[in-house]
Amino acid sequence: MKYRTTAGFIILLLAAILPQGIAAEEPPAPPINPTMPFYVPPKGSAIGGRFSDSSRGSHDVITLMVLAPDHVGLTKHKQPTLYWYLSRPTTYSIMFTLVDSESIAPVLETRLNSPKSPGIQAIRLSDYGINLVPGVSYRWFVSAMPDRDPSSRDIVAGAVIEHVDYVEALYLAEAGRGDQVHRYAEAGLWYDAIDAICSLIQTYPQERIYRMQRASLMEQVGLKEIANYDSRP
Numbered sequence: 001m002k003y004r005t006t007a008g009f010i011i012l013l014l015a016a017i018l019p020q021g022i023a024a025e026e027p028p029a030p031p032i033n034p035t036m037p038f039y040v041p042p043k044g045s046a047i048g049g050r051f052s053d054s055s056r057g058s059h060d061v062i063t064l065m066v067l068a069p070d071h072v073g074l075t076k077h078k079q080p081t082l083y084w085y086l087s088r089p090t091t092y093s094i095m096f097t098l099v100d101s102e103s104i105a106p107v108l109e110t111r112l113n114s115p116k117s118p119g120i121q122a123i124r125l126s127d128y129g130i131n132l133v134p135g136v137s138y139r140w141f142v143s144a145m146p147d148r149d150p151s152s153r154d155i156v157a158g159a160v161i162e163h164v165d166y167v168e169a170l171y172l173a174e175a176g177r178g179d180q181v182h183r184y185a186e187a188g189l190w191y192d193a194i195d196a197i198c199s200l201i202q203t204y205p206q207e208r209i210y211r212m213q214r215a216s217l218m219e220q221v222g223l224k225e226i227a228n229y230d231s232r233p
Contacts, residue, residue, distance in 0.1 A: 038182070064155045069221040082140055094113075098125075107138070140159060
């Protein structure tokens with residue numbers, strides 16, 4: 001038998017010597033900590049860091065919320081991911097605004113892609129090259145703006161975030177991926193705990209426990225509608 005190409009010969013040779021019927025490698029098991037995370041607000045945190053203006057036209061039933069506590073939420077990351085919730089798809093324009101406490105003009109103001117499905121959405125500051133300065137408070141807003149309906153006001157939700165650099169790094173570094181949510185929550189790093197649990201949900205969507213853990217965190221800061229969303233079958 002003649003082989004027309006060297007590549008063809010190699011393929012036939014490998015087929016002859018490799019064992020047959022090797023099962024596909026299974027994905028790694030999810031790193032599950034079955035307990036509910038417990039969020040510990042930072043010491044001295046004052047109520048009032050989150051707000052939502054739900055004013056809308058009588059025909060509109062959109063709910064817009066940010067996944068944030070009702071005080072200044074902390075993160076150890078310079079470029080954290082922020083999460084927000086939309087109760088249903090909309091044709092409204094969606095805007096994101098980030099303002100720091102030391103400037104008049106926004107640090108960032110940009111239009112977001114309208115979500116194709118309801119639920120929890122993400123804004124990654126790394127996509128915009130934004131770095132938070134340690135010790136500076138930032139207000140962030142998500143707005144749904146009706147372009148062609150003068151009878152409806154903008155729907156706005158927002159919160160306050162601050163980047164800190166005094167975290168117990170060793171305590172957090174020792175945590176496995178399944179424990180990160182709990183460690184971040186206990187350390188008062190709200191935004192990092194939420195990012196960790198959202199990442200687990202995205203990676204292991206079949207694991208119901210992660211949705212339950214996120215719902216627990218939502219309940220702890222008074223975001224019952226989002227908790228109900230995560231509690232659905």
